[in-house]
Amino acid sequence: MKKIIDNIEINxxxxxxxxxxxxxxxxxxxxxxxKFLGDKLNGKKIIIDFPGFGESMEPLSPFSVGDYSNLLYDxxxxxxxxxxxxxxxxFGGRVSIKYASIHKCDRVILFGSxxxxxxxxxxxxxxxxxxxxxxxxxxxxxxxxxxxxxKNASKIMRETLVKVVNEDxxxxxxxxxxxxxxxxxxxxxAVPIELARKQAENMKNAAVIELNGTHxxxxxxLNLVASIVNEFVYPKARILKK
Numbered sequence: 115m116k117k118i119i120d121n122i123e124i125n126x127x128x129x130x131x132x133x134x135x136x137x138x139x140x141x142x143x144x145x146x147x148x149k150f151l152g153d154k155l156n157g158k159k160i161i162i163d164f165p166g167f168g169e170s171m172e173p174l175s176p177f178s179v180g181d182y183s184n185l186l187y188d189x190x191x192x193x194x195x196x197x198x199x200x201x202x203x204x205f206g207g208r209v210s211i212k213y214a215s216i217h218k219c220d221r222v223i224l225f226g227s228x229x230x231x232x233x234x235x236x237x238x239x240x241x242x243x244x245x246x247x248x249x250x251x252x253x254x255x256x257x258x259x260x261x262x263x264x265k266n267a268s269k270i271m272r273e274t275l276v277k278v279v280n281e282d283x284x285x286x287x288x289x290x291x292x293x294x295x296x297x298x299x300x301x302x303x304a305v306p307i308e309l310a311r312k313q314a315e316n317m318k319n320a321a322v323i324e325l326n327g328t329h330x331x332x333x334x335x336l337n338l339v340a341s342i343v344n345e346f347v348y349p350k351a352r353i354l355k356k
Contacts, residue, residue: 138206144168299331
């Protein structure tokens with residue numbers, strides 16, 4: 115299905131009945147990466163392709179995390195959805211943090227989604243680029259050190275990537291009132307689990323669940339994660355037999 119939101123065509127799917135659960139994919143991904151989980155969840159599932167990914171249009175200008183959050187709010191308003199549960203992986207979780215810091219949410223679930231800006235120690239190539247970036251050799255070295263996400267992106271999405279990765283969302287995370295789960299892989303090289311613990315310590319109502327796995331631990335432990343999410347979203351749904 116498609117909707118025009120703020121002059122951008124958004125591709126999405128919607129299925130199921132009950133409390134609205136919005137699933138948000140990571141950078142460079144699309145609906146399918148969240149549908150694996152959505153298919154195992156109770157409630158009404160809404161999964162979108164973010165602008166610039168899947169079958170959605172690119173932003174008309176470089177977006178920030180706040181711009182993605184604002185567009186998500188307008189999109190959900192168009193669908194008549196308020197007080198959603200947000201589930202986000204990586205970049206999708208960063209958008210969830212921004213959204214939930216401003217708008218009412220029932221629950222928030224983050225998979226490998228840092229609110230604190232995380233920067234690895236620069237490699238030799240990155241140090242070399244910083245040294246020569248303002249010279250004629252800068253573009254050539256940039257082509258060597260740039261991440262695949264950056265290399266494969268259009269001009270607008272490259273500028274968007276630079277904006278979103280450089281935003282620190284810790285102050286936004288502190289404002290979230292909704293109960294929040296941080297579900298993390300203990301072998302996440304992209305976003306170490308220590309960051310999850312630090313985030314939870316700074317949030318009002320958050321807990322960390324550590325799983326065996328990588329940055330994609332939610333898929334690597336799909337059935338377990340689906341069970342955790344269903345119990346978290348529907349805490350009164352369990353019926354105890356005598």
